[in-house]
Amino acid sequence: DAMVIQNPRYQVTQFGKPVTLSCSQTLNHNVMYWYQQKSSQAPKLLFHYYDKDFNNEADTPDNFQSRRPNTSFCFLDIRSPGLGDAAMYLCATSRGVGMTGWLNTEAFFGQGTRLTVV
Amino acid sequence: AQTVTQSQPEMSVQEAETVTLSCTYDTSENNYYLFWYKQPPSRQMILVIRQEAYKQQNATENRFSVNFQKAAKSFSLKISDSQLGDTAMYFCATEASGSRLTFGEGTQLTVNP
Numbered sequence: 600d601a602m603v604i605q606n607p608r609y610q611v612t613q614f615g616k617p618v619t620l621s622c623s624q625t626l627n628h629n630v631m632y633w634y635q636q637k638s639s640q641a642p643k644l645l646f647h648y649y650d651k652d653f654n655n656e657a658d659t660p661d662n663f664q665s666r667r668p669n670t671s672f673c674f675l676d677i678r679s680p681g682l683g684d685a686a687m688y689l690c691a692t693s694r695g696v697g698m699t700g701w702l703n704t705e706a707f708f709g710q711g712t713r714l715t716v717v
Numbered sequence: 718a719q720t721v722t723q724s725q726p727e728m729s730v731q732e733a734e735t736v737t738l739s740c741t742y743d744t745s746e747n748n749y750y751l752f753w754y755k756q757p758p759s760r761q762m763i764l765v766i767r768q769e770a771y772k773q774q775n776a777t778e779n780r781f782s783v784n785f786q787k788a789a790k791s792f793s794l795k796i797s798d799s800q801l802g803d804t805a806m807y808f809c810a811t812e813a814s815g816s817r818l819t820f821g822e823g824t825q826l827t828v829n830p
Contacts, residue, residue, distance in 0.1 A: 632817070641721075641808060641820035642762075687760060705752075706818060708762035 605709035620675040622690030630695035631673040636687040719744045721821035729827040738794045740809030749813035757805040
């Protein structure tokens, strides 16, 4: 049974045209992450939510935004996609515990959305 | 800050043989976790094995085991009796309190029949 679902699997967007990627989870995890993974590279964390608290990585461009309307859903918005934003985008969830939300359980990943910018 | 280094971009092994993937890391934290994740061609990342830094005993999960050398900051993954389904990209990762998962660059493992 799918636990972290990303839609769509493949997304083609035009240069500069806003695009939204979605992620849903059935695990009731309180932490959700968005990673960007370019070909043959390690996943790079863009930001994460601990419950409703948004945590942006220092080097994430302003072009990337996120929304989490409820526990189950999280969206990645790219306001003006450039050619350099073409990548696989991975959503992950975990059960964060403790005051810092330290991950001590595994992260569950979705299958990813491959974004192409034309 | 944490860094993870995987020095083997690609490896191959014959089916049923044993292979070891290398990983070194650097962290200033005393308490942290180490992970190996597997990303098959379908691209869904799944956890292979996890090691808690305060535990001296090496973690084992069926055919997968680790050699954790804390002083050397080394965390290698051994796959025994390799199977065709083990073909994937393997990522070493670490996480410490207040910090998120930091991944290495990955090792592409191919199991040959």
